[in-house]
């Protein structure tokens with residue numbers, strides 16, 4: 001048995017993107033329509049460039065699936081690129097003038113070339129389509145445990161969504177988010193965000209923002225404090241920081257915890273017998289400043305994560321750079337580009353976090369088939385409910 005993992009391959013203008021997922025148990029019903037809808041959402045959002053009008057992303061399952069369910073074998077998914085032109089030098093000419101903020105300069109030097117194209121093709125966030133496919137697959141697995149993920153855009157420019165996301169209201173917020181072009185469930189903030197992105201477009205500038213993800217329904221105790229790399233908070237942070245253009249990550253109250261005294265940070269513990277049968281086992285908290293994670297383990301509260309995306313680095317009014325061939329000052333190169341990809345980024349963040357949650361679930365509960373994983377999960381919850389007697393029984 002292997003732990004759940006994934007790899008992606010593919011260049012932005014190559015033939016296709018590929019995602020190889022290993023370690024998914026047999027018997028997971030694969031909801032292709034759901035995965036394709038996530039891919040569609042990733043393509044959307046306000047301020048995106050011309051590429052999204054060309055592509056219609058869909059994941060084709062090449063391996064590991066029979067009659068709509070996983071069979072425990074490696075799963076390969078393929079997302080074709082319509083705008084495939086990597087070997088056409090006219091359509092994708094060399095780029096010698098690195099864009100500040102993109103991978104161009106560091107990558108060209110690293111791979112000993114003055115053509116930034118080879119780096120940018122793989123650095124490009126086109127690759128996030130392959131990650132969303134992996135996350136979508138993970139969510140098909142998580143569904144069997146009632147675990148659901150919700151993400152949205154919290155901040156763009158000075159505009160911040162004024163919404164409190166709770167276990168009770170998040171489904172209503174999905175509808176509001178999906179009705180908004182920026183993927184922000186607060187209509188007033190949404191309008192201000194669009195205005196900010198428009199202003200950047202007019203100024204030939206770009207925008208970033210803050211995105212937020214909530215995970216509902218995690219049982220207490222996935223992740224671990226026993227090893228540094230078993231900590232789920234660290235893994236989530238790595239997954240979020242691994243998204244192109246992300247420069248910061250916060251869990252729960254995040255950086256604000258550092259400013260407050262302990263009494264205003266730590267979430268007091270209560271017990272609600274009526275919730276004994278939920279994955280949180282009835283341990284209610286007065287607040288959720290920990291963002292659902294204590295000791296690198298889920299504590300039964302929703303997992304809450306925020307990510308900071310920097311502005312897109314390809315500017316219509318290019319910044320100063322150096323021509324790598326001549327070493328003379330020059331304007332940075334320009335490529336077709338998004339002005340803002342914050343909405344897409346919120347969808348990507350949801351899905352990379354979902355994958356980490358699924359991985360932690362499988363580490364705790366194991367199982368070669370979904371039925372076995374479920375049995376282990378149910379047994380654990382039963383034992384946890386019966387504490388303090390069950391462990392030594």
Ligand SMILES: Cc1cc2nc3c(=O)[nH]c(=O)nc-3n(C[C@H](O)[C@H](O)[C@H](O)COP(=O)(O)O)c2cc1C
Nearest residue numbers: 102103123124125244245313314337338341344345
């Ligand atoms: C969904 C998404 C879309 C992006 N679109 C663009 C784009 O159109 N143009 C651009 O210059 N950067 C874009 N980026 C950011 C670059 O991919 C990223 O800045 C680059 O790979 C360098 O990596 P780094 O910013 O993590 O250092 C996008 C990022 C994401 C997440």
Ligand SMILES: C=C(O[C@@H]1CC(C(=O)O)=C[C@@H](OP(=O)(O)O)[C@H]1O)C(=O)O
Nearest residue numbers: 012049051123124125126335336337338
């Ligand atoms: C292709 C996607 O995003 C791309 C990410 C990207 C970058 O530099 O990261 C640059 C642009 O590439 P292109 O020149 O092909 O338009 C974006 O469109 C996508 O998200 O599907």
